[in-house]
Amino acid sequence: MALQLSNTQLKWLKVAIFVLALLPFARLVWGVATGAFTDPLAEITGISGEWALYFLCITLAVTPLRRLSGWNWLVKLRRMVGLFTFFYAFVHFIAFLWFDHFFDVAAMLADVVKRPFILVGFIAFVLLIPLAATSTNAIIKRLGGKRWQWLHRLIYLIGPLAILHYWWMKEGKSDFAQPILFGAIVAVLLALRVFWHFRRKPQAVRA
Amino acid sequence: MLFKRHPNGLDLPFPSEITPQEVYTGRRQFIARMAATAAVGGGVWEMANREAFAQTATGQKLAARANVALSTDEKQTPFKDAAGYNNFYEFGLDKGDPADNAHTLVTRPWTVRIEGEVKKPLTLDIDSLLKLAPLEERIYRLRCVEGWSMVIPWIGYSLSNLLKQVEPTGNAKFVEFTTLADRKQMPGLRSGVLDWPYVEGLRIDEAMHPLTLLTMGMYGQVLPNQNGAPVRLVVPWKYGFKSAKSIVRIRLVSRQPRTAWNDSAPREYGFYSNVNPNVDHPRWSQASERRIGETGLFQPKRKTLMFNGYDQVASLYTGMDLKRYY
Numbered sequence: 197m198a199l200q201l202s203n204t205q206l207k208w209l210k211v212a213i214f215v216l217a218l219l220p221f222a223r224l225v226w227g228v229a230t231g232a233f234t235d236p237l238a239e240i241t242g243i244s245g246e247w248a249l250y251f252l253c254i255t256l257a258v259t260p261l262r263r264l265s266g267w268n269w270l271v272k273l274r275r276m277v278g279l280f281t282f283f284y285a286f287v288h289f290i291a292f293l294w295f296d297h298f299f300d301v302a303a304m305l306a307d308v309v310k311r312p313f314i315l316v317g318f319i320a321f322v323l324l325i326p327l328a329a330t331s332t333n334a335i336i337k338r339l340g341g342k343r344w345q346w347l348h349r350l351i352y353l354i355g356p357l358a359i360l361h362y363w364w365m366k367e368g369k370s371d372f373a374q375p376i377l378f379g380a381i382v383a384v385l386l387a388l389r390v391f392w393h394f395r396r397k398p399q400a401v402r403a
Numbered sequence: 404m405l406f407k408r409h410p411n412g413l414d415l416p417f418p419s420e421i422t423p424q425e426v427y428t429g430r431r432q433f434i435a436r437m438a439a440t441a442a443v444g445g446g447v448w449e450m451a452n453r454e455a456f457a458q459t460a461t462g463q464k465l466a467a468r469a470n471v472a473l474s475t476d477e478k479q480t481p482f483k484d485a486a487g488y489n490n491f492y493e494f495g496l497d498k499g500d501p502a503d504n505a506h507t508l509v510t511r512p513w514t515v516r517i518e519g520e521v522k523k524p525l526t527l528d529i530d531s532l533l534k535l536a537p538l539e540e541r542i543y544r545l546r547c548v549e550g551w552s553m554v555i556p557w558i559g560y561s562l563s564n565l566l567k568q569v570e571p572t573g574n575a576k577f578v579e580f581t582t583l584a585d586r587k588q589m590p591g592l593r594s595g596v597l598d599w600p601y602v603e604g605l606r607i608d609e610a611m612h613p614l615t616l617l618t619m620g621m622y623g624q625v626l627p628n629q630n631g632a633p634v635r636l637v638v639p640w641k642y643g644f645k646s647a648k649s650i651v652r653i654r655l656v657s658r659q660p661r662t663a664w665n666d667s668a669p670r671e672y673g674f675y676s677n678v679n680p681n682v683d684h685p686r687w688s689q690a691s692e693r694r695i696g697e698t699g700l701f702q703p704k705r706k707t708l709m710f711n712g713y714d715q716v717a718s719l720y721t722g723m724d725l726k727r728y729y
Contacts, residue, residue, distance in 0.1 A: 234488040298703045
């Protein structure tokens with residue numbers, strides 16, 4: 197039977213997830229503050245990038261999970277997880293801009309244009325911005341549910357772009373174990389949507 | 404001079420002074436277990452392990468005469484960073500893996516075979532290698548292709564001392580270095596990241612250059628396992644991966660040898676791989692670098708120097724297009 201949560205339970209679950217989701221960031225701050233990282237820039241970039249991907253996968257998993265389990269309350273957690281995706285992607289981008297280029301925007305843009313691996317990651321980040329910016333209830337209302345939903349389908353593009361970015365990053369060291377894992381997860385999550393989409397269509401025609 | 408010099412050029416402790424391996428690995432496990440009970444969270448666990456390593460793996464001293472002429476006076480990288488942040492894929496892909504895993508490497512007995520286009524092929528054990536020429540301490544800059552750098556006091560002598568012993572023939576145009584690949588000692592070999600064994604190479608004139616150091620120690624002591632014990636190469640004007648670690652065979656050859664990284668990703672890792680701020684890596688610029696232990700978050704990276712600042716090697720490449728031969 198579908199697991200039900202009361203509003204209070206849901207509230208506490210949200211708080212718990214919020215705190216958990218901040219732990220990787222706390223680790224970054226702690227590591228930098230105590231000098232525990234030998235190469236802080238590399239650690240910040242790596243950890244933030246990885247967690248952006250984790251949260252992207254979790255965000256994409258909400259709908260299939262909800263459908264398979266019947267836990268409808270899952271959808272109420274999705275906005276927060278999605279915003280954490282943006283948060284870690286933002287840290288990742290700032291690490292690139294600040295620590296790598298020292299706020300030299302011209303040098304950063306030159307790098308973006310010159311290197312496909314950075315370009316793809318940059319596009320994925322830029323596409324995340326409108327999603328994060330349209331996450332408040334007021335804006336959802338103003339846009340209207342349909343248009344909001346269409347906009348947020350950008351995530352289907354962002355997922356593969358992020359994987360490609362990660363894949364190309366690891367390519368030089370032929371270390372594909374993690375990109376394959378992440379790629380497989382995103383592929384399954386997107387394939388489920390495609391599958392459900394096409395299964396529904398013929399029925400609709402028949403009805 | 405950093406250390407009192409013994410007549411044999413070594414300053415090794417008596418066997419009775421060396422902590423037996425079981426004792427110190429036992430202590431390491433004990434400390435790690437204590438830390439694990441006390442600490443929560445992956446990060447803390449990692450740090451605790453690193454601390455335990457730092458306390459126990461202090462190696463045997465190795466005396467050497469300082470070669471000031473070939474040394475930089477830049478601030479040295481702390482030992483814990485140089486011995487705790489390594490690329491040595493035979494022991495794992497993460498920077499901390501080698502320090503965690505390399506204790507399984509057996510560095511004695513150890514022999515190096517020198518063969519190929521030579522008149523007098525040789526097999527030398529590590530003790531003979533240590534005595535072959537006077538040991539020098541040279542403080543070199545190390546530039547990794549990944550964009551970070553260190554300053555490390557190495558101990559060794561010019562590789563040319565060894566190569567002269569075997570009397571290369573006129574056919575010897577390149578030198579190929581093969582490093583140990585033993586699944587029993589090296590857990591990283593299970594990954595298919597590179598085609599093992601790790602092989603690197605130099606042109607003969609590069610190998611004979613006085614800067615090219617056959618290295619047995621660092622920071623006044625025998626090389627830690629994770630830094631390529633018991634014998635490695637250090638070629639300071641090239642990216643770090645050109646400096647093969649834990650060498651078991653040196654072969655003089657007539658043709659440019661295949662190298663592990665060049666095989667795996669030829670676009671990214673050329674045979675020459677001279678440090679060159681003007682030739683980007685396909686995925687990042689090489690114009691600047693992060694000096695480990697120095698570059699704080701609020702301090703810009705430092706500019707990378709041509710040949711890592713070792714201008715004396717420039718003549719080796721006169722007339723060569725270093726963009727093409729990267």
